[in-house]
Amino acid sequence: MSGRGGALSSGKGLETPTRRASAIRDYAKEAIIQATAEVFSTRGENASMAEIAEVSGVARATLYRYFPNRERLLDALMDSALADLKKGICQADLESVELGDAIARLTRVLFALSDKYIYLVRSHVGKDRIKEFRLAVRPVLERFISAQRQGLIRQDIPADICFNFYLGVTRSAFGMLFEGGDLLEDMVSQVTRFVLSALATVELDGDH
């Protein structure tokens, strides 16, 4: 509300109470979301709202002031995860490197994300969220597509399917990582090599 004028008047440095309050509110929300992430990775994703409130350092009633119900809180957590993902992808500067490195870097980003939001990885995410996720990783998918057009990778499997396969590999990789025993960079390397081999142009001869 009263959002439009924001950019214009900000030069004056005249933070209105309303705006400040809203900022505070956003800050609190963010804090709660982080606390939720923490609780979830500790107590599991069926932690009670009371637990979340407690860790957030806030009364249960207050929690409900910020998020009308559990689902909405989860949504916000999702949004947060997606924001992290976007930021991670952005910082990874995927466009400037060749495909192999792009894959390696995205894998690292996904690992980091998964590490923070394991429960999300496991959890049943609404269709709209999936769309948003796809949108976020779209840049890399585009790389697959153009690489395919240029004949740099195999053409007998649609690029988007290849990309999904890659994501599946990463997911499995994170599973192993999470269970322990493997080193992150090793795993990144293995994923990358595995996928690159899988994508390599093939001489048509098999019948599988």
Added chain:
Amino acid sequence: MSGRGGALSSGKGLETPTRRASAIRDYAKEAIIQATAEVFSTRGENASMAEIAEVSGVARATLYRYFPNRERLLDALMDSALADLKKGICQADLESVELGDAIARLTRVLFALSDKYIYLVRSHVGKDRIKEFRLAVRPVLERFISAQRQGLIRQDIPADICFNFYLGVTRSAFGMLFEGGDLLEDMVSQVTRFVLSALATVELDGDH
């Protein structure tokens, strides 16, 4: 359970009441499990025990006589799924074909399984179940291992990791299949080709 009576009367060589009762019990259990599977695919995996009981045609409390709690019921469902898996793998006669075909066949089996137990695919499965799953698919893992030993597939990534990557690919594939648009056999073929390429022996030259 109540095993003692059984042993004593087994000398008669005939269906004792105890044994018959036990059989009936097993039958009821199986019926409940099937009902559960049905409810889950209808209402989703968070269907209430009440719903399950209703579809099973028993009272809620009776449900609990068969399965002490929700988790155990889920476990039983798992066991059922694992049994299906084992049977499927067995019928697939994986040993008699070469690796590529073995992968294709296992993929088909997993697709069929996933189709029946989608909710399981998505759901957070206990560690012990995962072990059992691994045990069931172990034969194929063995194929990976021996193929690696024989130098038939790449050696720079441990066979078990390769196998897990393959499973990840299959999972993603099923996801796409489930969302619709792709043909089962096409997908089997794509998974197989993708993985086979990924597994192909590589000349050591990259640095990823």
Added chain:
Amino acid sequence: MSGRGGALSSGKGLETPTRRASAIRDYAKEAIIQATAEVFSTRGENASMAEIAEVSGVARATLYRYFPNRERLLDALMDSALADLKKGICQADLESVELGDAIARLTRVLFALSDKYIYLVRSHVGKDRIKEFRLAVRPVLERFISAQRQGLIRQDIPADICFNFYLGVTRSAFGMLFEGGDLLEDMVSQVTRFVLSALATVELDGDH
């Protein structure tokens, strides 16, 4: 439910489960109502449902199984009070005695009732309840009416108003009784004498 046949079939001793269950349920309800009355006179009428449940020896959830909400519980308490009132009036055998004694006896009944349900006396009772109360005390009102017709009591104030005035006197009397210091029978006597004097036929001479 299925109430009518009760007396008839009870000879057979064939208490069906349903009927028995219903009886148990009624019994439990009654117990809860009594507990509520107790809690209310102890902790006041704003005692929490939790307190009521505790004193009832029942879990809060169970309390809600019997009474869907606080209001309904209060209603039931009311009904109970009214039943007590009716029973008290019935046992008082008001018809067989002359008006003065009838008043004295009704006063005693009302005192006893008020003692058990003080909070009700003080509390804001719905219109329908008031109707029921009036219905219960109607017999005595009828005595007022017929006495008036017979010229036994004053005729310059409608009988129903006189009766209401009497109730007001009783209420005040109970108030004093409750605060302590006065003896029950003294108070009954005083109320009766006061009202009887007030009701006595008057020679028309005043101008108030």
Added chain:
Amino acid sequence: MSGRGGALSSGKGLETPTRRASAIRDYAKEAIIQATAEVFSTRGENASMAEIAEVSGVARATLYRYFPNRERLLDALMDSALADLKKGICQADLESVELGDAIARLTRVLFALSDKYIYLVRSHVGKDRIKEFRLAVRPVLERFISAQRQGLIRQDIPADICFNFYLGVTRSAFGMLFEGGDLLEDMVSQVTRFVLSALATVELDGDH
């Protein structure tokens, strides 16, 4: 309260800021009290503090600056009612008329009061308030007492009890008035006649 400032500036003998502030404060309090009375007669006596605040035109929290809690607000409302009562009694000039008229006049005052503060009539008033009420109506009680001493009214029932009985009658009368159908002056007259008859000296002969 906050007396320090007051003492210092009181030398000037004029409206100090503190004093003025205090006056403003009192004015606001009075406004809130009136608003409360209004809300109560509209929404009933369990109107929320939010409603009261809204009608008062202040924020909920501000309401609490004036009255630390709901009870205190109710108390203030009481005080207001008692003030009205005292004023009414004062204006009624009860001392100058004979007992019958005094009763009639007090009844009118009480009716007017009840009309304005119905919720109070019905509500559970703290003991201290009752004391104040009694103090306010004490003059009439004194009349009862002296009349009894002089042998003008019955002596077999203590004067204070008679007085309370009278109040009970008035209360009932107001109840009927409030429900409608009766005229105020008729009711005043009936109350008065009823009570006067009740108070009339009696020849000792009954045994009730």
Added chain:
DNA sequence: GATGAATGAGCGTTCATTCAT
């Protein structure tokens, strides 16, 4: 001093799980 936000307690509900018959 006035206010928005926070708090805690209670309400009414659902649901997995347990009890008693």
Added chain:
DNA sequence: AATGAATGAACGCTCATTCAT
């Protein structure tokens, strides 16, 4: 053995009261 009822934990919500600005 099967069942209706009981239980406890959590949810989502309202409201009187308190806090921090």
